[in-house]
Amino acid sequence: MRVVVMGTGGVGGYFGARLAQGGHDVSFIARGKHLDALRANGLRVESPLGDFHLPTIDVTDDPSTLAPADLVLFGVKLWDTEATAELIKPLLTEHTGVVSFQNGVVKDDILRRVLGPQHVIGGVCYIAATIAEPGVIRHTGSLQKLVFGEYDGTPSARVRAFRDACAESGIDVEVSDRIEQTIWEKFVFLVGLSGTTTTVRTPIGPIRANPRSRAFLHDVLAEVVAVARAQGVALAEDYADDRLAFTDSVPEGMTSSMHHDLERGNRLEVAWLSGDVVERGKALGVPTPCNRAITDLLAVHAEGRRA
Numbered sequence: 001m002r003v004v005v006m007g008t009g010g011v012g013g014y015f016g017a018r019l020a021q022g023g024h025d026v027s028f029i030a031r032g033k034h035l036d037a038l039r040a041n042g043l044r045v046e047s048p049l050g051d052f053h054l055p056t057i058d059v060t061d062d063p064s065t066l067a068p069a070d071l072v073l074f075g076v077k078l079w080d081t082e083a084t085a086e087l088i089k090p091l092l093t094e095h096t097g098v099v100s101f102q103n104g105v106v107k108d109d110i111l112r113r114v115l116g117p118q119h120v121i122g123g124v125c126y127i128a129a130t131i132a133e134p135g136v137i138r139h140t141g142s143l144q145k146l147v148f149g150e151y152d153g154t155p156s157a158r159v160r161a162f163r164d165a166c167a168e169s170g171i172d173v174e175v176s177d178r179i180e181q182t183i184w185e186k187f188v189f190l191v192g193l194s195g196t197t198t199t200v201r202t203p204i205g206p207i208r209a210n211p212r213s214r215a216f217l218h219d220v221l222a223e224v225v226a227v228a229r230a231q232g233v234a235l236a237e238d239y240a241d242d243r244l245a246f247t248d249s250v251p252e253g254m255t256s257s258m259h260h261d262l263e264r265g266n267r268l269e270v271a272w273l274s275g276d277v278v279e280r281g282k283a284l285g286v287p288t289p290c291n292r293a294i295t296d297l298l299a300v301h302a303e304g305r306r307a
Contacts, residue, residue, distance in 0.1 A: 001019075001024045001025065001070050001071065001161055001162065001165040002024075002025045002067070002068075002069050002070045002071075003016065003019055003024055003025065003026045003027075003069060003070065003071050003072075003073060003165070004026075004027045004028075004029065004063070004066055004069040004071075004072045004073070004088070004091055005026060005027070005028045005029060005072075005073045005075065006029050006063065006072055006073065006074045006075065006076060006084060006087075006088055007029065007030075007074065007075035007076035007077075007080075007084070008028045008029065008030040008034065008038065008043075008059070008075075009075055009076075009130075009131055010127070010128075010129035010130040010131060010137060010138075010139075011075045011101050011125055011127060011129060012028075012073055012074075012075035012101075013028070013043065013045075013129070013131065013137040014045060014047075014127060014129040014137050014139055014144065015073060015101075015125070015127075015144075015146065015166075015171060016028055016043075016073060017043050017045050017052070017054055017137065018045075018144075018166075018169045018170060018171050019165060019166070019169045019171075020043075020054055020057065021052055021054065021169060021170075022165065022168045022169025022170065023168070023169075024165050024168075024169065026057070026058070027057075027058040027059070027060070027066050027067075027069075028043070028057055028058065028059040028060075029059070029060060029061065029062075029063055029066075030059055030061065031061045032134075033134040034131060034134045034135065035059060035060075035061055036134065037133075037134035037135030037136075038057060038059045038134075038135050039059055040135075041055075041135050042054045042055040042056055042057055042135070043057050043059075043135060043137070044135060044136045044137070045136075045137045045138075045139065046132065046136065046137070046138045046139065047138075047139035047144075048139070048140070048141065048142055049139070049142060049144065049170075063087050063088050063090060063091055064087075064090045066090075066091060068090075068091050068092065068093045068096065069091045069092075069093075069096055070095075070096060070097070070158065070161065071096065071097045071098070071099065071121075071158065071161075071162055072088055072091055072092075072096065072097070072098045072099070073099060073101070074088075074098055074099065074100040074101070074102065074111070075100070075101055075102060076102070077102075077267070077269065078102055078103060078104055078106070078107060078269045078271075078272040079267065079269070079271075079272070081100075081102065081107055081110045081111070082110050082114055085098075085110065085111055085114040085115055086114060088115075089115070092115065092119060095157075095158060096119060096158075097119060097120075097121045097156075097158040097159070097162070098111060098115060098119045098120055098121065099120075099121040099122070099123040099148050099162070100120075100123060101123050101124065101125040101146065103190060103194075103257075103269055103272065103273065104187065104190075104269070104272045104273055104276060105183055105184060105187050105276065106272055106276050107272075108120050108122060108151075108183075117151075120151070121148055121149065121150060121151075121158070121159060121162075121179075122148060122149055122150070122151055122176075122179030122180060122182070122183055123146065123147065123148035123149075123179070123183075124146075124147050124148075124182055124183055124186045125145065125146050125147075126143050126144070126145040126146075126147075126186075127139065127141075127143060127144045127145070128140045128141050128143070129144075143172075144171060144172060145171070145172035145173070145174065146166055146171060146172070146173050146174070147173075147174045147175075147176050147179075147182055148162065148163075148175065148176065148179065149175050149176040149177055149178075149179035149182075150179070151179060151180060153177040153178065153179075155175065155177075159175055160175075163175050178234075180233060181233055181234055181235070184224075184228045184233045184235060185235065185239075187224065187228075188221055188224045188225055188228070188235070188239060188240070188243050189221070189243045189246065189247075190256075190273065191220060191221070191224050191273050191274055191277060191291065192217050192220045192221040192224070192243065192244075192247075193247075193254075193255075193256045194256040194257070194258040194259070194269075194270075194273050194274075195220055195270070195273065195274045195290075195291065195294040196213065196216065196217050196220060196294075197255045197256045197258075197259040198256060198258045198259045198262050198268070198270070198294075198298060199293075199294050199297055199298060200213065201259070201262070201263075202255075203252060203253045203254055203255040203259075204247055204250060204252065204254045204255065205251075205252025205253060205254075206252075208244075208247050208248060208252075209252075214244075216290060217244065217247070218240055218241075218244050219290045220274075220290045220291060220294070221239075221240035221243050221244060222240035223277060223281065223286070223287070223288045223289075223290055223291050224240075224277050224291070225237075225239045225240045226281075226286050226288075227277055227280045227281050227284060227286050227288065230284040230285070230286050231280065231284060257269075258270065258273070261304075262298075262301055265304055265305025266304050266305075267302070267303055267304040268298060268301060268302045268303075268304070270294065270295055270298045270299075270302055271295070271302065274291040274292075274294040274295045274298075275291075275295040277291040278291050278292045278295055
């Protein structure tokens with residue numbers, strides 16, 4: 001399968017490397033020092049499932065120099081989605097699929113608007129992976145799973161081909177015939193985890209252990225569920241209770257990438273997470289006071305320390 005990885009960060013770098021290791025034709029798009037290291041030394045993956053090194057990879061910072069793809073694995077930061085989607089247009093044929101494993105639910109709204117709905121495949125990923133240093137992706141834990149599917153639920157040829165490519169490459173994979181609901185299910189937990197850990201500046205353990213912060217976390221989750229249901233997504237009315245119970249099963253030291261970004265002084269994705277919940281709530285007439293509090297408080301840091 002001909003795959004282009006748009007954004008060779010933790011997610012794109014890891015799964016793109018696995019696909020390349022599995023024998024598929026993979027090109028990578030990167031920038032800066034990471035690009036320089038990838039050109040000079042290839043791509044190295046450190047993982048509990050086995051370290052490996054791709055000494056030579058096809059990598060560029062200009063998508064227009066690459067041949068068209070069967071599938072584009074889209075993994076840039078949310079604020080770069082629209083501009084980057086414009087850049088990948090030369091990679092698209094009539095049948096090319098674009099699957100985003102970014103955070104949030106607005107990602108595919110943007111891709112559909114820029115690229116056309118016929119190209120967009122829904123997707124979510126479950127992995128803890130980061131750029132450890134230029135040219136090196138570090139995967140922690142054993143979880144490395146992709147879930148994707150067409151929005152109309154059909155088992156299309158391109159979805160089946162990507163499923164097979166992932167399976168051949170040792171990636172845990174699942175095809176969903178209700179991908180919009182799957183994306184929202186992850187979004188509920190993600191908004192709660194990212195919003196609370198970043199605002200409180202602590203991993204999930206102390207938040208879930210304190211009665212008042214635990215209640216706040218529940219209300220953050222419940223607002224996302226209410227917005228999803230108002231939008232027609234078939235989440236159970238008590239799904240916030242389910243997700244709160246799920247937080248008790250994760251390690252107490254678990255935190256979010258947005259919390260890490262805050263500590264590093266990086267730009268935050270809050271506008272596309274809690275902020276998106278607030279904007280959708282306004283449009284649908286659903287109150288979202290807890291997510292508004294998160295959005296307003298983190299606005300001080302949203303553009304990063306350098307800004």
